[in-house]
Amino acid sequence: MSRIWFLVIALGTAILTSCSQPVISEPESSATSVPAEAAVAPTPTAAPVIVNGTLMASGRVQPMTVLDLSFVNPGSVAEVVVQLGDRVRAGDVMASLDVRTLDLTIAEARVMLAEAQANYEQLISGATPEQIEQAKAEIDRARARLADSRTNVTQSDIAAVQAELREAKAVLERLKKGITPEDKARLEAAVAEARARLQTRINTLAGEKTQLESQIERLANELRNAQDDYSRTKWANEQIIASGGQLTQAQIDNETRLLRAVENAEHRLQEARVALETVRQNEFSEIAAYQAEVQQSEALLAEALRPVTPDQIAAAEKRILQAEAKLAQFTINHPNEVAVYEAELRKAEADLARLTANPTSAQIAIAQARIERAEIELRKAELNRERYQIRAPIDGTVVGVYAQPGQTVDASQRVITLATLDRWQIVVANLSELHISLVQENDPVTISFIALPDVRLSGRVSYIEPVGQETGIGTTYTVHIVPDSWDPRLRWNMNAQVTFAARP
Template sequence: MRGRRLWLFGALIAAVAIGAWALLERVRAQPSASPETVTIRRGTLRITLSAAGKIRPRAQAVLNFATPGTVAEIFVREGETVRKGQPLARLDTSDLELAVRQAEIAYLTQQVVYSQTVQGPKPEELAAARAAVRSAQAALQALEKGPDPLDLEMARLNYEIAKNALWQAQLTRDKTAGSPLSAPVDLDLANARVGQAELQAEVARLQYEKLRAGARPEQLEAARAQLAQAQANLARLQPDALTVERMRLQLEQARLQLEQARRQLEQATLTAPFDGTVIALNIEVGQAVGAGVPGGAIVLADLSDLHLDLTVDEVDVVRLKEGMSVEITLDAMPGRTFRGHIESIAPAAIESGGAATYRVRVILDERDPALRVGMSATVEIEVERRENVLLVPNAAVRRDRETGRAFVNRVVGDRVEEVEIRLGAQGETESEVVEGLREGDVVALGEIGPSAAFRFFRFGR
């Protein structure tokens, strides 16, 4: 049994050896694929930051009419350059002009009222108003006091006289009726005199009764109302401080209404808030517009200076300074580079999802008619430059994920050996070698092919 096991173990070892020999022969039979290499050299290392943005104008305004109306005139075309304060478009202003005229009349009227209130009445107007008050007061007092005794006695005596006259007329009629010498006409005349005497007696009686009864409640109320009216007229002619202040406030209200009407008339015309170029025209003559047109009735931009607003994280922003030069490339113009500089760096961060970023504004120093607002651009900013340092391509460097150590495959003759290096400053395509390599060393790029791996297995170590 033991011999059989030894035999099986020996057969297994032989099979492994034969397989390894076949594998090595197959590797040798493959064409020798030399790895791509690069020679370590000294040079200048540019450390840059890249950020993307869109070209924006120095200033941009979306202009809309403040009030609804119908577009009457458009004074500009899209792409036209305009000056600050230049009219761009106007609404139909017929109703607005009428509103201004009405407000002007109301304001002038209120000015007259206020002026009359402050200046006070003329002397003759004041005297007449005071006389009216005195007259009304006397009339009310007379009614409240009741009839004068002398007037009452005179009314009674007039009534007695009227009764006596009636008796005399009746006596004369009776005598005429009893005389055979009286004609019918004489009797008619006597009866008429009796009727007239009766009427006069009744009038005298009523006047006496009325005077003796005194003033009725409605008479007293009417007299009091007449006195109040006379006093109010006098007060209006002699305004107090409160009245003057009320008139002043009414005048100020009329002035504000006039100012508002004029402003609405002015706002019916769109004017340029700054020198610029019309980059969008979204209205037509005859179009009814509201207080806001989607996208703006007219969009104006100041194209004298173009800029980009970049978003830079907090780790990189500390490496930037105002005034730094930048290189700008545009997606729409491949192969061309424009110069620019950093104008400003935001002092406060923008918090988003726990990350802090800062806005950096870059100004284009070069202009080209082909540049358009809204074009996508990439900005490259050189933050550091190191002269005469050993450079290794980043493609040749392998990092250990756990330890962070850096390695390269150095090629020595037909041998490839893994070498640990220490890096200094790191750029986008190359990095500075501080230790581990010398000028003139050759390192492999990318993965090592099978033949190279075989040579390393055979000759390395």
């Protein structure tokens, strides 16, 4: 019988190979654990046959359970703590995403819980003297802020903004209407007046320089005359002394007077020269200032004559909006600001009253509810953190690792494959409608292996998948078989030959 079976298998293999190439499918990614029958769909190596009323088919060695594991949420992989071949127990952490942000959320939730607990303890024990003093100080500060807000805006401030708004509207109106003949005449007159002032100043400075230059020439002549008079008198006096004579007091006084006249003439000449230099130095700056006035008046005239642009209209409208906003702040927002400070004062006074009063049962209940809510938020944050880990759902062996630290993964992207390598099954995946009609669950079978001809195992049909698969040769069905015993030499995806018990 065994010889017949191997011949049948060889013939079936040849027939199947001539029809199509077998394809071994890979497990698909999933957001949750995937059972073996969905994760791995083995393709048999030979077509089933019926010999002497006995159904014989080929199958594959498969683990009882194969799970593709993924993260519930997307993120960056922080660590993968398992390797291929590692055995894990249910609940072991195998991989984690970056949870630094979640850790901050958990820390914040713990702070909120501690704060709620502290508020409850404070409510039960009552306020301390320091807290009461702080509450009184807050009342004083609130009163000061309220007083300041009532004096921040004066009527003169409001009047100034209103004037600014009127001016802005007038500018916009002028821009839209364009320049009037009166404005044009006024601007042209301003240009002519500026030019006249410039020319007048040029003429004035020229006259001042001419006058000073004439004065310098005259003073220089006076200095030379004084020097000549002094030189003649001094020489005459020196001749008298040289001849042994004596100078009279009048001669001495005359020489002194002439020397003083020279010094005075030098001083007047120096003053005139300084005055001329000052006029020359100031001439450039003064002329430049008058020229700037001319240029400014000419620019204003040119600007007025230039066609109005959309940007000018927009700028004028913006100026109006700014003035209106400021006026609204003074007349509308300011009263609202006062109301805010009044509310702050009332709150500060209420806080002081609360601190100095005994807690009511309602206040105690509210404080307890806040603690419970904070505990819930903390637990939610901790549970959310667990969703960023992959834990082993069963005891098993790691047979696939598809991510590494630093890699960004999507939700449901396969990260680890886990299998139970201590519990095996045989999967026969190519039974036709005729063949499946001969098989029922719990039917006994005999299992042999091409790779291990000395091994023969007994077993039973454990499960028949209810939905068939459409193939090129018709609908095929899959049967799962559990051996009664096992040989440690057998490996995943080894070929197996299954002989189903004949039915009467």
